[in-house]
Amino acid sequence: MDRRGQSRRNFLKCSAAALAAGAGFTAPATALSHPHPLRKLADERNLRIGPAVAYNPLVNERSYYHTVRHEFNILTPENAMKWAGTHPQQNQYTFTQADAIFNFGVAHGLAIHGHNLCWQSANPSWLTNGHFSRDQLITILQDHINTVAGRYSGSIAAWDVVNEALNGSGNLASGVWHDGLGTDYVALAFQFAREADPNALLVYNDYSIETVNAKSNGLYNMVQDFQQNGIPIDGVGFQMHIDINGINYASFAQNLQRFADLGLALFISEMDVRMPLPATDAKLAAQANVYANILAAVLNQPACYAFQTWGFTDKYSWIPGSYPGYGAALIFDENYNPKPAYDALAAELMTG
Ligand code: G3I
Numbered sequence: 001m002d003r004r005g006q007s008r009r010n011f012l013k014c015s016a017a018a019l020a021a022g023a024g025f026t027a028p029a030t031a032l033s034h035p036h037p038l039r040k041l042a043d044e045r046n047l048r049i050g051p052a053v054a055y056n057p058l059v060n061e062r063s064y065y066h067t068v069r070h071e072f073n074i075l076t077p078e079n080a081m082k083w084a085g086t087h088p089q090q091n092q093y094t095f096t097q098a099d100a101i102f103n104f105g106v107a108h109g110l111a112i113h114g115h116n117l118c119w120q121s122a123n124p125s126w127l128t129n130g131h132f133s134r135d136q137l138i139t140i141l142q143d144h145i146n147t148v149a150g151r152y153s154g155s156i157a158a159w160d161v162v163n164e165a166l167n168g169s170g171n172l173a174s175g176v177w178h179d180g181l182g183t184d185y186v187a188l189a190f191q192f193a194r195e196a197d198p199n200a201l202l203v204y205n206d207y208s209i210e211t212v213n214a215k216s217n218g219l220y221n222m223v224q225d226f227q228q229n230g231i232p233i234d235g236v237g238f239q240m241h242i243d244i245n246g247i248n249y250a251s252f253a254q255n256l257q258r259f260a261d262l263g264l265a266l267f268i269s270e271m272d273v274r275m276p277l278p279a280t281d282a283k284l285a286a287q288a289n290v291y292a293n294i295l296a297a298v299l300n301q302p303a304c305y306a307f308q309t310w311g312f313t314d315k316y317s318w319i320p321g322s323y324p325g326y327g328a329a330l331i332f333d334e335n336y337n338p339k340p341a342y343d344a345l346a347a348e349l350m351t352g
Helices: 003-023 038-044 055-060 062-071 096-107 134-151 176-181 185-196 214-228 249-260 281-299 340-351
Strands: 048-053 074-077 111-115 158-163 201-206 235-238 241-243 265-276 304-309
Touching: 038 048, 038 062, 038 340, 048 062, 048 096, 048 111, 055 062, 055 096, 062 096, 074 096, 074 304, 096 111, 111 304, 134 176, 134 185, 158 185, 158 265, 176 185, 185 201, 185 214, 201 214, 201 265, 214 249, 235 249, 249 265, 249 281, 265 281, 281 304, 281 340
Parallel strands: 048 074, 048 304, 074 111, 111 158, 158 201, 201 235, 235 265, 241 265, 265 304
Antiparallel strands: none
16 A cells, blocks of 8 residues: 555544544533524635634633534634644654544534645754754655645645745744755645645645735735746635734735735735734724624625635634734633624624
8 A cells, every 4th residue: 555545544533533532512502592504604605714723722721613614614723734733753743633623523514624745944953953964854745735734635625734934024034944955845845745645636835925015925926936847826815813903904905906906815824913902892892893804804705715714712822932922813701702893794694
């Protein structure tokens, strides 16, 4: 059996156990109290809507598990499919957490958005401290993508193939791949991903590319260059980590349109809307407005494939740790109660 066959066999072997680990919860009242969950409304609009999902609360908290299952039709593993999560040693892969999230999603009819196959962060120390040659890094990158994307090939909707490669000027930033392998690392990653999974949408994912600016211009040029040179790229993920002041919505719509005109699938891939704490009614209303405005633009753009948030409950969010004094960025509060932002998204899906 070849390596991919072996890895798929292992995958099937651990599926049942991983699923059973999360499937024993009974539904809490709060998670089932919305008669029109977002996923039902989104299905009716042919849109995928859903969060980044973390392993620990998924397997330990029934409110977390049931809210994801009930409310959403797509998920992204927040950390479990990153290099640090799947490839702890050069010759060792581990898929316990990635498989559990993947199997949960498949079992409940959620599409899976893989995240990610090549990034300068969240890498294991054997890679960052390894002092590998260019040829060695090419082999390492290809083996990783072949193993990880190959494992889920045929069952995953999209992969963030390369994550956050550009700096604010729209040029490639330095990092382990750029510095060790050279500027063609992005193209190589996309080629390896296509070989590993011919069916997944292959996505470039980044932040601060939502509007027309130097960084999104750099990305636009890179995508055009790829298309002219036969490098497979199918989509762009606009992360959308923003605050309650919102963004320039006209520029956002214009930016989506120019990437749509390149024939790409578009993702709002990691949205959250932070606010200075404490949350007040006025800030929550402003936040709801921002979420609704972004969703309205998505619903107006046929190339948009998914509207995704980076988490869904304020109980688990990267914002307070990275923006001291800020938080309350998601659509459910810390007790899994829907916030005004949730109601605004539901209303937009119904009437927008
Ligand atoms: O799981 C370990 C734990 O065992 C250990 O004790 C602890 C000590 O620091 O670390 C834990 O791992 C942390 C992990 O999150 C899980 O909580 C890592 O240190 C921490 O670096 C990691 O941060 C993640 C970050 O990406 C880097 O991978 C965040 O959760 C995650 O939300 C964030 O997500 C990124 C996207 O991938 C890309 N776009 C931006 C977005 C937000 O930064």
